[in-house]
Amino acid sequence: MEFKKSKKLFEKGLVNLVGAVNSPVRAFSSVGGNPLFIKKARGSQIIDVDGNKYVDLVLSYGPMILGHRHNKVQKAVNKALKKGYSFGASTENEIALAKIVCDAFPGMDKVRFVNSGTEAVLSGIRLARAFTGRDKIIKFSGCYHGHQDALLVAAGSGLATLSLPSSKGVPEGAVKNTLIATYNDLDSVKKHFEKHDDIAGVIIEPIGGNMGVVVPQGNFLKDLKEFIHSKGALLIADEVMTGFRSKFGGAQELLGVEADITCLGKVIGGGFPVGAYGARNEIMENVAPLGGMYQAGTLSGNPIAMVGGISTLKELKRQNPYSEFEKIGEKIENILLKAAKKYEIDLTVNRFGSMMNPFFTKLKVTNFEQAQTTDTDMFATFFWEMIKNGVFLPPSQFEAWFLSSAISKEDIATIEKAVEKSFFEIQKNHERTS
Numbered sequence: 387m388e389f390k391k392s393k394k395l396f397e398k399g400l401v402n403l404v405g406a407v408n409s410p411v412r413a414f415s416s417v418g419g420n421p422l423f424i425k426k427a428r429g430s431q432i433i434d435v436d437g438n439k440y441v442d443l444v445l446s447y448g449p450m451i452l453g454h455r456h457n458k459v460q461k462a463v464n465k466a467l468k469k470g471y472s473f474g475a476s477t478e479n480e481i482a483l484a485k486i487v488c489d490a491f492p493g494m495d496k497v498r499f500v501n502s503g504t505e506a507v508l509s510g511i512r513l514a515r516a517f518t519g520r521d522k523i524i525k526f527s528g529c530y531h532g533h534q535d536a537l538l539v540a541a542g543s544g545l546a547t548l549s550l551p552s553s554k555g556v557p558e559g560a561v562k563n564t565l566i567a568t569y570n571d572l573d574s575v576k577k578h579f580e581k582h583d584d585i586a587g588v589i590i591e592p593i594g595g596n597m598g599v600v601v602p603q604g605n606f607l608k609d610l611k612e613f614i615h616s617k618g619a620l621l622i623a624d625e626v627m628t629g630f631r632s633k634f635g636g637a638q639e640l641l642g643v644e645a646d647i648t649c650l651g652k653v654i655g656g657g658f659p660v661g662a663y664g665a666r667n668e669i670m671e672n673v674a675p676l677g678g679m680y681q682a683g684t685l686s687g688n689p690i691a692m693v694g695g696i697s698t699l700k701e702l703k704r705q706n707p708y709s710e711f712e713k714i715g716e717k718i719e720n721i722l723l724k725a726a727k728k729y730e731i732d733l734t735v736n737r738f739g740s741m742m743n744p745f746f747t748k749l750k751v752t753n754f755e756q757a758q759t760t761d762t763d764m765f766a767t768f769f770w771e772m773i774k775n776g777v778f779l780p781p782s783q784f785e786a787w788f789l790s791s792a793i794s795k796e797d798i799a800t801i802e803k804a805v806e807k808s809f810f811e812i813q814k815n816h817e818r819t820s
């Protein structure tokens with residue numbers, strides 16, 4: 387397998403782009419080598435500029451849940467393009483997508499569309515503060531909520547990969563109202579409430595996806611909600627990654643916990659830039675023009691992006707691939723565990739619906755600290771062997787893999803072969819940890 391053209395483009399890209407990428411997670415910093423440049427994709431497969439074909443388990447970090455360029459989405463978007471790209475005024479499709487989203491999330495009466503997950507979360511946080519009149523926010527170590535200043539502390543994947551404790555350029559003042567707790571540890575939340583009486587809300591990924599996949603244990607989410615409600619604080623669910631991923635709607639319903647404010651992104655745009663935040667009427671009525679919390683956007687509710695979202699969610703609802711995702715996820719988990727056993731490599735696989743990933747550790751992983759016990763050198767070997775054997779993975783140990791409904795039996799066979807070869811190479815090249 388050759389990567390000549392990617393290498394050339396990488397070098398060319400370095401001149402006018404930062405690291406030749408427009409998002410640091412796309413750089414191959416933690417696995418070595420150059421990032422791949424993509425030519426095109428269709429269904430479950432993605433093709434780089436050198437013509438190498440891969441089963442795509444990145445799926446644009448989540449949005450492409452139907453696979454790439456689903457016929458119905460492509461048709462709908464082509465049609466919308468003929469009517470205009472942006473008007474700065476309302477269109478009927480904004481109402482249509484809002485209805486689909488509110489119907490799918492029982493806790494949402496109203497929704498506001500924005501252009502990214504980052505924007506959704508920063509607005510959701512502002513709303514929690516506006517509604518409660520309090521300033522402080524609790525977040526969990528290892529959870530990522532976009533790149534807004536206030537939440538760029540202990541923020542998971544991108545930062546963990548680059549070993550940055552937090553970002554430069556974030557003034558102390560911007561994070562002075564951010565408190566950090568430990569995922570799956572209610573006591574770490576309670577401690578903050580003992581010290582502070584001005585906590586507006588707790589923001590959480592209901593399934594952690596940005597420290598690798600980390601699943602809430604037992605009644606953690608329910609207990610968390612009950613406790614913080616007793617203190618007058620709001621539960622903010624960041625479902626940018628999990629929304630429409632594990633069921634039609636969010637992880638909240640699946641886990642039996644309805645949040646006060648929900649933030650969405652990724653899948654709701656089907657590959658176009660859409661984010662959203664929503665809540666029950668009583669909370670949403672604080673947003674301008676109904677209330678005093680200002681939040682706006684030139685391209686928000688963009689007509690092409692709305693059609694991308696509507697056609698994706700309609701097809702997703704029709705396909706209802708969630709039980710199939712569960713089966714395929716289990717299959718891939720078993721493939722990984724079998725190879726790990728054969729080659730005597732310590733491995734933990736975390737999985738929830740169509741999100742999963744292996745950690746090269748023997749520890750159970752239920753929080754960020756445990757996730758960080760993974761052997762990232764082994765992951766780097768694993769990553770490149772998977773690439774060479776036709777499977778495109780996120781170039782970081784701390785990113786989730788995603789499944790699309792376009793994945794086929796042949797794709798799973800490709801994954802199985804690639805995993806076998808990768809573990810063989812790991813055994814050959816690494817001293818084992820046990």
Ligand SMILES: *Cc1c(COP(=O)(O)O)cnc(C)c1O
Pocket residue numbers: 502503504505507530531532533591595596624625626627651652
């Ligand atoms: C991706 C992600 C974000 C940020 O979304 P962008 O569209 O990249 O700004 C926020 N929260 C979570 C949980 C995410 O996975």
